[in-house]
Amino acid sequence: MLTFVIRRLLVTIPMLLVISFLVYLGLELTPGDAVSHMIDPESASRMSEEEFAALREALGLNKSFIQRYGIWLTNVVQGNFGHSLSGGVAISTIVFDRLPATLELSVFALVFSTIFGCILGTISALHRGSTTDSSLTVFGMIGVSIPEFFFGLVAILIFALHFDWLPVGGRLLPGYTSYFDHLPNIILPGLVLSMMMTAGVMRYSRSAMLDSLSREFIRTARSKGLPDWRINLVHGFRVALTPVVVLIGFRLPTLIGGSVIIEEVFQWPGIGSEFIEAVRGADYPLVMFIALLSVFAVLMASLIVDVLTALIDPRVRLN
Amino acid sequence: MGHAALNRKFDRIRAREEAGLNKPQSGNRALRKLLSNPLAVAGLVIFAIILLASIFAPFLTPNDPQAINLRAMLNAPSAEHWFGTDRTGRDVFARVLYGGRVSILVGLGSALLAAVVGVGIGAYTGYRGGWLDTIALRVSEIFMSFPQIILVLLLVSIIGQSLINLIIIFVLTGWGSMYRMTRARMLSLREEEYVQALQSFGVPTVKICYKHILPNALGPIMVNITLTTAMFILAEAGLSFLGLGVPLSIPTWGNILNVAKDIRVLENNWWMWLPVGLVISLFVLSVNFIGDGLRDSTDPTLQG
Numbered sequence: 001m002l003t004f005v006i007r008r009l010l011v012t013i014p015m016l017l018v019i020s021f022l023v024y025l026g027l028e029l030t031p032g033d034a035v036s037h038m039i040d041p042e043s044a045s046r047m048s049e050e051e052f053a054a055l056r057e058a059l060g061l062n063k064s065f066i067q068r069y070g071i072w073l074t075n076v077v078q079g080n081f082g083h084s085l086s087g088g089v090a091i092s093t094i095v096f097d098r099l100p101a102t103l104e105l106s107v108f109a110l111v112f113s114t115i116f117g118c119i120l121g122t123i124s125a126l127h128r129g130s131t132t133d134s135s136l137t138v139f140g141m142i143g144v145s146i147p148e149f150f151f152g153l154v155a156i157l158i159f160a161l162h163f164d165w166l167p168v169g170g171r172l173l174p175g176y177t178s179y180f181d182h183l184p185n186i187i188l189p190g191l192v193l194s195m196m197m198t199a200g201v202m203r204y205s206r207s208a209m210l211d212s213l214s215r216e217f218i219r220t221a222r223s224k225g226l227p228d229w230r231i232n233l234v235h236g237f238r239v240a241l242t243p244v245v246v247l248i249g250f251r252l253p254t255l256i257g258g259s260v261i262i263e264e265v266f267q268w269p270g271i272g273s274e275f276i277e278a279v280r281g282a283d284y285p286l287v288m289f290i291a292l293l294s295v296f297a298v299l300m301a302s303l304i305v306d307v308l309t310a311l312i313d314p315r316v317r318l319n
Numbered sequence: 320m321g322h323a324a325l326n327r328k329f330d331r332i333r334a335r336e337e338a339g340l341n342k343p344q345s346g347n348r349a350l351r352k353l354l355s356n357p358l359a360v361a362g363l364v365i366f367a368i369i370l371l372a373s374i375f376a377p378f379l380t381p382n383d384p385q386a387i388n389l390r391a392m393l394n395a396p397s398a399e400h401w402f403g404t405d406r407t408g409r410d411v412f413a414r415v416l417y418g419g420r421v422s423i424l425v426g427l428g429s430a431l432l433a434a435v436v437g438v439g440i441g442a443y444t445g446y447r448g449g450w451l452d453t454i455a456l457r458v459s460e461i462f463m464s465f466p467q468i469i470l471v472l473l474l475v476s477i478i479g480q481s482l483i484n485l486i487i488i489f490v491l492t493g494w495g496s497m498y499r500m501t502r503a504r505m506l507s508l509r510e511e512e513y514v515q516a517l518q519s520f521g522v523p524t525v526k527i528c529y530k531h532i533l534p535n536a537l538g539p540i541m542v543n544i545t546l547t548t549a550m551f552i553l554a555e556a557g558l559s560f561l562g563l564g565v566p567l568s569i570p571t572w573g574n575i576l577n578v579a580k581d582i583r584v585l586e587n588n589w590w591m592w593l594p595v596g597l598v599i600s601l602f603v604l605s606v607n608f609i610g611d612g613l614r615d616s617t618d619p620t621l622q623g
Contacts, residue, residue: 015460026473027476138358141607141611145549145553146596146600147556147560147603148553149556150579150596153596261561275469276472279472279475279476287476294469295465298466
């Protein structure tokens, strides 16, 4: 098992390096450099060429591209992620400020959508072909067809503006101090994100459950005279859970990126809305770091999924 | 079933055929199956209506989507303006119709281009194998290591915002899954006996893989194209909503819906965002219905 994990890690690290190099190269090709972003046009027009050159040299921009990439990489490995171009805040500070909000929202949505999706998917599979099944399927498809921000806006309109039951968004309003004070704030964005994610889990668990129910061991269980609920839940659902676990594993990256758009709609101060700000403001160091962080999350999630499937299915390990 | 029973069964079938009850079915089997699926038919109808309404927009509305009319700002829907007017008096109905042209072009066009790129590469490298296959696989892995929205936004920040760039970005983010799927199909299909027969006849490699093997992988490719179209239309709307998609001067569904970011518009001027939101949802739903129907009718593992 350990060798399997190590082997997978050995594939993952070069991948991260190549991707970081490509992203660095891509952002290098964009017009302008750090100096042109740091200095507003008015003061830039008053500066001489020598002053520019001195500034570039001070920032290390006169070094070759490969050298700069090398320096950046060494810094990142040592835990120094650089500074945001707007405001000059350390990127690590920004990420640590924003990550808890994103984690909160995504964990909420991940837990809720998994529970809800599994229940609905199982019901759907057990009543295959019934009206319940087909209406759940249609609802699921409607769920994946509505733009998430549109759904979010309608939710804001109904629950926050019309009935005034829940706050529109944001996380810690002034005056709120304890952790539980902002509980009402997460309900709306959390539920909207969960609803969008439930459809996928439902669909997946339905087909996994159907597959599992058609196996021989179900017939064996039935022939033993076990009660229906036991056959369905203990024998059927347990096996159906494996592919669902895989699906959830692939959703883990949302823990980092959050749902970028949902965060923006609800003004949720997470990594996703920070990323959008960075893209809008051409804050390349921040764009690059968040993008790489999300790649890291994807690669780690797929590693975890592989390890889990290897644990469950020994055939994978031997390959 | 005993021999005699089987014979009786065949006799019955033959009798029915002679009586003209069992018509030999004509046409493509998958198409017939698709057309017997009520959801897929509903999808096709909605898809056709919205597509045709966008294409023939000039015949459906006399209004210019870009014409500013300061005498008719923020008008509620009326006989003259079916979906009302926006803040500068532009007719929302006309904007939704003309916006559909761009949104559908971006969604469907990018999905088709992504399919050409992904399937084109996947079919050849999957069939040939070797170092070319390894390189293509690694490149696709790089693209697929990003969460989709993050990659799209990253590329927007690298190559900038425009209609063409958006299509390029969607192709770059969408070709990977097409490539993966085609490659996987090719890997199993290239072991078939008919392929060995073609090889032994000396048929050129390119001809074997594109003309003889590829058609056998068309079902899943078509399903993938429809689902990718749905995804891209949602992505365009989302990006335009963030103000990072198609430049605001061009009406698209996402750009029209963008106004709902303003809470006052959201609360007071429902006609500016609700109809277009419903049109996007209906269109994507119809594409998903078609895709689902196609999957049921072409995937042999889902029969019955």
